[in-house]
Amino acid sequence: MILTLLIHCPDAPGIISAVTGFFHSQGGNIVYLDQHVDKQAGVFFMRLQAEFARDQYGDDTEGSFLKSLEEDFTSTCARQFGMDWTIHREASKTRMAIFVSKYNHCLYDLLGRYETGELHTEIPFILSNHDDCRPIAEQFGIPYYHIPVNKENKAEAEARQLSLLKEHDIDLVVLARYMQIIGPGLIGEFTNKIINIHHSFLPAFAGAKPYHAAFRRGVKIIGATSHYVTEDLDEGPIIAQDVSPVSHSHSIPDFIAKGRDLEKIVLARAVLLHLQHKTLVYDNRTVVFA
Amino acid sequence: MILTLLIHCPDAPGIISAVTGFFHSQGGNIVYLDQHVDKQAGVFFMRLQAEFARDQYGDDTEGSFLKSLEEDFTSTCARQFGMDWTIHREASKTRMAIFVSKYNHCLYDLLGRYETGELHTEIPFILSNHDDCRPIAEQFGIPYYHIPVNKENKAEAEARQLSLLKEHDIDLVVLARYMQIIGPGLIGEFTNKIINIHHSFLPAFAGAKPYHAAFRRGVKIIGATSHYVTEDLDEGPIIAQDVSPVSHSHSIPDFIAKGRDLEKIVLARAVLLHLQHKTLVYDNRTVVFA
Amino acid sequence: MILTLLIHCPDAPGIISAVTGFFHSQGGNIVYLDQHVDKQAGVFFMRLQAEFARDQYGDDTEGSFLKSLEEDFTSTCARQFGMDWTIHREASKTRMAIFVSKYNHCLYDLLGRYETGELHTEIPFILSNHDDCRPIAEQFGIPYYHIPVNKENKAEAEARQLSLLKEHDIDLVVLARYMQIIGPGLIGEFTNKIINIHHSFLPAFAGAKPYHAAFRRGVKIIGATSHYVTEDLDEGPIIAQDVSPVSHSHSIPDFIAKGRDLEKIVLARAVLLHLQHKTLVYDNRTVVFA
Amino acid sequence: MILTLLIHCPDAPGIISAVTGFFHSQGGNIVYLDQHVDKQAGVFFMRLQAEFARDQYGDDTEGSFLKSLEEDFTSTCARQFGMDWTIHREASKTRMAIFVSKYNHCLYDLLGRYETGELHTEIPFILSNHDDCRPIAEQFGIPYYHIPVNKENKAEAEARQLSLLKEHDIDLVVLARYMQIIGPGLIGEFTNKIINIHHSFLPAFAGAKPYHAAFRRGVKIIGATSHYVTEDLDEGPIIAQDVSPVSHSHSIPDFIAKGRDLEKIVLARAVLLHLQHKTLVYDNRTVVFA
Incomplete structure (x- = not known):
């Protein structure tokens, strides 16, 4: 399963480190990362794709795994940096x-x-x-x-x-x-x-x-x-x-x-x-x- | 000697035929011709280059040959079709x-x-x-x-x-x-x-x-x-x-x-x-x- | 009726003048002309479009008018300059x-x-x-x-x-x-x-x-x-x-x-x-x- | 001071997280990060720019700060992932x-x-x-x-x-x-x-x-x-x-x-x-x- 994360939030030190650390700790392999900072506006933008192997969600379905990951992200990175964010599953059209x-x-x-x-x-x-x-x-x-x-x-x-x-x-x-x-x-x-x-x-x-x-x-x-x-x-x-x-x-x-x-x-x-x-x-x- | 002619004038039948005939009759070989008609405005545009060999101006200098050619053009094509036109010699910078x-x-x-x-x-x-x-x-x-x-x-x-x-x-x-x-x-x-x-x-x-x-x-x-x-x-x-x-x-x-x-x-x-x-x-x- | 003429033939002085003169004499108004000379090969190329009004073919059909024009072109310009040529009618798909x-x-x-x-x-x-x-x-x-x-x-x-x-x-x-x-x-x-x-x-x-x-x-x-x-x-x-x-x-x-x-x-x-x-x-x- | 890091090394999970964590821990603010994975060859590429404020190198000169940072990087990220890498200072022409x-x-x-x-x-x-x-x-x-x-x-x-x-x-x-x-x-x-x-x-x-x-x-x-x-x-x-x-x-x-x-x-x-x-x-x- 590949997840695509889109973020924008006020620029601050440590965002990339925190987000990549989060996905790493969840067992995801980051296969794409690009980011941009609008310096005048002080806004940070990121797109990240992480791949999760089948055995990483254990007995869970993809859906429940994603839900739990989203909850964790909300209470950690998203809260810390005040992020607007969405996560998209490859499967959904x-x-x-x-x-x-x-x-x-x-x-x-x-x-x-x-x-x-x-x-x-x-x-x-x-x-x-x-x-x-x-x-x-x-x-x-x-x-x-x-x-x-x-x-x-x-x-x-x-x-x-x-x-x-x-x-x-x-x-x-x-x-x-x-x-x-x-x-x-x-x-x-x-x-x-x-x-x-x-x-x-x-x-x-x-x-x-x-x-x-x-x-x-x-x-x-x-x-x-x-x-x-x-x-x-x-x-x-x-x-x-x-x-x-x-x-x-x-x-x-x-x-x-x-x-x-x-x-x-x-x-x-x-x-x-x-x-x-x-x-x-x-x-x-x-x-x-x- | 290569001469470059630029023309614009009201569109009318026979312009290309008249101009190419003129240069042909003067002994020039047409080495370039492009033309355009703005149909809405009814205006004809042309650029033509003609090459004249050394022996074509006889005893004349390039300058006097050109002057005589310009006079002929003025009294024929240019007058007939009401042309705005210029002729440029390659030599002049x-x-x-x-x-x-x-x-x-x-x-x-x-x-x-x-x-x-x-x-x-x-x-x-x-x-x-x-x-x-x-x-x-x-x-x-x-x-x-x-x-x-x-x-x-x-x-x-x-x-x-x-x-x-x-x-x-x-x-x-x-x-x-x-x-x-x-x-x-x-x-x-x-x-x-x-x-x-x-x-x-x-x-x-x-x-x-x-x-x-x-x-x-x-x-x-x-x-x-x-x-x-x-x-x-x-x-x-x-x-x-x-x-x-x-x-x-x-x-x-x-x-x-x-x-x-x-x-x-x-x-x-x-x-x-x-x-x-x-x-x-x-x-x-x-x-x-x- | 608009006719499109495509030509290539050995380069020679007077081709443009002859062809435009031909179409002019047939009553056509030249609405497009572009030509090119491959100097190394000594070959002349031309595309020309001429417009003929309804009354120009008199009692003839478009077809018979075109046939007669083609015959005239063959025996004049085409023969004189050794042309490969085709004429296309707008109507034919x-x-x-x-x-x-x-x-x-x-x-x-x-x-x-x-x-x-x-x-x-x-x-x-x-x-x-x-x-x-x-x-x-x-x-x-x-x-x-x-x-x-x-x-x-x-x-x-x-x-x-x-x-x-x-x-x-x-x-x-x-x-x-x-x-x-x-x-x-x-x-x-x-x-x-x-x-x-x-x-x-x-x-x-x-x-x-x-x-x-x-x-x-x-x-x-x-x-x-x-x-x-x-x-x-x-x-x-x-x-x-x-x-x-x-x-x-x-x-x-x-x-x-x-x-x-x-x-x-x-x-x-x-x-x-x-x-x-x-x-x-x-x-x-x-x-x-x- | 802005430092530019170029890396390539065998692809592995956790590289981005490790490198961004390293620069974060050294007090640098990441102002640019782009990475690429050649999947067929299994090679990871990254360019990262980090900004360090004047007070971050304390009494050190830029040179001694950079030297110490390079030593730390060598013994941590670079060793762990087997990196080919260079760090460039903006100042050097x-x-x-x-x-x-x-x-x-x-x-x-x-x-x-x-x-x-x-x-x-x-x-x-x-x-x-x-x-x-x-x-x-x-x-x-x-x-x-x-x-x-x-x-x-x-x-x-x-x-x-x-x-x-x-x-x-x-x-x-x-x-x-x-x-x-x-x-x-x-x-x-x-x-x-x-x-x-x-x-x-x-x-x-x-x-x-x-x-x-x-x-x-x-x-x-x-x-x-x-x-x-x-x-x-x-x-x-x-x-x-x-x-x-x-x-x-x-x-x-x-x-x-x-x-x-x-x-x-x-x-x-x-x-x-x-x-x-x-x-x-x-x-x-x-x-x-x-």
């Missing part, structure tokens, strides 16, 4: 809902990866404000919910979204070119659990029609940005970015076509980092472990 | 002045390239608002003018700059991390002849301290942008951009250190494109020929 | 067969693009030496042929492949991680019409297991290469390449996972360039027009 | 000799960085098999030794090189486009202390004239590789690589010009990593800490 509008390249890409086994996840449903992508959902055998959104029904639509997410026990919402603003209620319930792809190199060209804006400005490189969604549109913590060169010879449709490849790769990269518990959010920035 | 403040990595890089023969240019002088880089100028044997700039003497400083540029017959001003705003008089006289390097991926983080702003925003990629200087700060036509990945583990000084390499490479790339007559400006964007 | 073995990420990616309308093509069938990808073909409603290949049946397998390709009138074969060597008969019939993706930065790590070899060598960047297939394994003309940074912290499975994204993007890029008639092959290299 | 032949772009770049203060190093001398770069050395006020190398004098030349390196107490030799093969005697004395820049994306195009070979192969990307020098030419452990896109439109001189920028950036990156004690060599590969 994240349950991920995909929201999409009409552009389907990110959806196809995520579903292809899902089928291929690249993503350690379950996809209980796809949700859209349009009915266009239903055939794709059917092609991949995934339930599809069509929840139209307009000026009048925003609150109601959000309520339906929230109830679906809870009913299906969703841990992560991926906005795969979902072109509606996510309501504050949903953001509040899924803090740092909603990943969006924006089709520009943020903070350049936030908002609508970024490729048109990039074309007008005459940039020589376009980009895509995946980020956690916060109430400030396109302002959330950035997880991954990538870019592609363009020239005067590219039209806006060329930008859009090149951008599709960027968008799907960057979104998938961010989703994968999240699923592997490699991201921590602090002060509207991310720590992304290698 | 651009005269380039470098403006710098205190950061000297771009200056060192340009001077190293100059010594190595990478740049087809002469550098009559280096100008600075500080005296710090004087030893570098001396090291490379290039005159150095120290023109301090402050609130009170802006107009006077600009007048001295302009007079130096004219006295030395300068064709191109390169701002190699020159941290003062260029006055409108100088911009007016050197339209599309002043190249700046900005240490961000424009339009993101225009203005002062872009690395600090990029750090605060938590971007995963930093960039640099070289552009022609216009009266709107950091808003001029972009010539070249490049980027470098960063992570949470990089501090602001790390951004600055990584950025230095970007800045010097991107600035040199833009300068080289300009010196090779590969850039055309239209509608605050550049056409950059390959 | 390339018919593309996909060969695949077990890895399915490139297949999913191509089919996603096909559904999205990114590829101007028809896909009459998918062919594999295994039966594993059949469900994907069914998911997308495309016929699937399972032709096992082993030491004994190579000739027979190749014969069946060839007969399928001819029966379905295939113009382009895409090897989307097809792990068998293509027979010389098939290569002979489809010269510069078979595109392969190799999972390394060729010529580094040709042959089997390139990610394992890259890991052993300790490279800091991995790559993928798409190329036309020739009889020399992994030695054909390169169409597109891309790379991705790696570090000591990446295992071979990490290389493979990162490589999948490279492979699918690079293969799709090459396929798209071919479908848009932007590639020319000469001397085992490609000219790839912008 | 690496003494770096530069070898160069005729191409001077890497030399200019390193000297520019040296002047700017980018490199934490001293440069006691520049050595060359030609006299061409002497003016550059003089320009920067650095001693220059001209040691010609030919078939007859190889052993003697190597002896003179070695004696200069020892006399000047050199820790690192940088081959900044030095076009002679380094003798085995020198390599033996400076194992993992000689950094070369090769002008290709190794292992592609090892040996002479890589840009010519890359051009003939028709690659779409060129690269540069910095590596530690071993007796196998161009086969040593890779420290850094980078690449740049090329196209059919680039001639061999274009490859060479683009390559210069790659070479100088990649060489400087490797030198900087070495000077910051961020590299470890194992099994002809490098671990490069962030």
Whole structure:
């Protein structure tokens, strides 16, 4: 069994020594450790993976062993250093809902990866404000919910979204070119659990029609940005970015076509980092472990 | 003798045929041709290089041959299609002045390239608002003018700059991390002849301290942008951009250190494109020929 | 109607002028022209697009207009300069067969693009030496042929492949991680019409297991290469390449996972360039027009 | 005082806990820790930085404090786990000799960085098999030794090189486009202390004239590789690589010009990593800490 520990807490001397000592004393072999200190903010971040052999939990199940380890950690390291922390078991799969509008390249890409086994996840449903992508959902055998959104029904639509997410026990919402603003209620319930792809190199060209804006400005490189969604549109913590060169010879449709490849790769990269518990959010920035 | 022709004019059928026919009829062999049409604006751009053998100008000097060719071009193609055009002889070197403040990595890089023969240019002088880089100028044997700039003497400083540029017959001003705003008089006289390097991926983080702003925003990629200087700060036509990945583990000084390499490479790339007559400006964007 | 002309021929003065003059005289408006001269080899390459308005073919159909234009071109420019040339009509779709073995990420990616309308093509069938990808073909409603290949049946397998390709009138074969060597008969019939993706930065790590070899060598960047297939394994003309940074912290499975994204993007890029008639092959290299 | 510890040793449970405990008990605050396990080889690698406040060494000098700490480490962690290790003090500057032949772009770049203060190093001398770069050395006020190398004098030349390196107490030799093969005697004395820049994306195009070979192969990307020098030419452990896109439109001189920028950036990156004690060599590969 491999456990993944994510920590952030006020920086102090002795944290690494204490945590590695703790896992060592519990019989775990540390197979990964990376840490980061934000010196300005005085905050310590760590990701640690420890491996436990079958005979180390004795007669216990994995579950009861983990529970006891968590209790010990709480009363020792976590208390001593005032830690925010989570421990993840390799076995448990994240349950991920995909929201999409009409552009389907990110959806196809995520579903292809899902089928291929690249993503350690379950996809209980796809949700859209349009009915266009239903055939794709059917092609991949995934339930599809069509929840139209307009000026009048925003609150109601959000309520339906929230109830679906809870009913299906969703841990992560991926906005795969979902072109509606996510309501504050949903953001509040899924803090740092909603990943969006924006089709520009943020903070350049936030908002609508970024490729048109990039074309007008005459940039020589376009980009895509995946980020956690916060109430400030396109302002959330950035997880991954990538870019592609363009020239005067590219039209806006060329930008859009090149951008599709960027968008799907960057979104998938961010989703994968999240699923592997490699991201921590602090002060509207991310720590992304290698 | 190789001649380089740059054209822009209203788009119309038959331009390429007319221009290539013209050079063919003059005995030139076309060794390069690239063209671009901005369909929205209805503007045609072309760069063409034609080679003329020694015996083609007969008893004439290169200069008189060129003059006669230019007259013929003016009265035929140029008139017919209403062209803005220039013809450049390979032999003539651009005269380039470098403006710098205190950061000297771009200056060192340009001077190293100059010594190595990478740049087809002469550098009559280096100008600075500080005296710090004087030893570098001396090291490379290039005159150095120290023109301090402050609130009170802006107009006077600009007048001295302009007079130096004219006295030395300068064709191109390169701002190699020159941290003062260029006055409108100088911009007016050197339209599309002043190249700046900005240490961000424009339009993101225009203005002062872009690395600090990029750090605060938590971007995963930093960039640099070289552009022609216009009266709107950091808003001029972009010539070249490049980027470098960063992570949470990089501090602001790390951004600055990584950025230095970007800045010097991107600035040199833009300068080289300009010196090779590969850039055309239209509608605050550049056409950059390959 | 837009026509795309691809030419290569011995370099000579006056080609551009003659060709543009020809299209101008036929009433076409040249909307794209790019050319290249391989000076060492003395070969001229050109891609040109010309637009013809509806009233320019008079009572003719597009087909008869094109036929007449081709005849005129043959007897003028083509004869004068000894050209190899093709003219492509925008309307006609390339018919593309996909060969695949077990890895399915490139297949999913191509089919996603096909559904999205990114590829101007028809896909009459998918062919594999295994039966594993059949469900994907069914998911997308495309016929699937399972032709096992082993030491004994190579000739027979190749014969069946060839007969399928001819029966379905295939113009382009895409090897989307097809792990068998293509027979010389098939290569002979489809010269510069078979595109392969190799999972390394060729010529580094040709042959089997390139990610394992890259890991052993300790490279800091991995790559993928798409190329036309020739009889020399992994030695054909390169169409597109891309790379991705790696570090000591990446295992071979990490290389493979990162490589999948490279492979699918690079293969799709090459396929798209071919479908848009932007590639020319000469001397085992490609000219790839912008 | 900041100390940097580099370790490699057989992998075993408890190393991180023991080492961090050791530094904690000595009063150090761990400000950086990164580790890597090569699972196939069963080897553990670690880089750790610990900060000690002035009052922690009491009446001792830094030197005597460090000596005592090293003795303690030797008799505890190092012995227990069979470690290869080094501890570096921030204060001590690496003494770096530069070898160069005729191409001077890497030399200019390193000297520019040296002047700017980018490199934490001293440069006691520049050595060359030609006299061409002497003016550059003089320009920067650095001693220059001209040691010609030919078939007859190889052993003697190597002896003179070695004696200069020892006399000047050199820790690192940088081959900044030095076009002679380094003798085995020198390599033996400076194992993992000689950094070369090769002008290709190794292992592609090892040996002479890589840009010519890359051009003939028709690659779409060129690269540069910095590596530690071993007796196998161009086969040593890779420290850094980078690449740049090329196209059919680039001639061999274009490859060479683009390559210069790659070479100088990649060489400087490797030198900087070495000077910051961020590299470890194992099994002809490098671990490069962030």
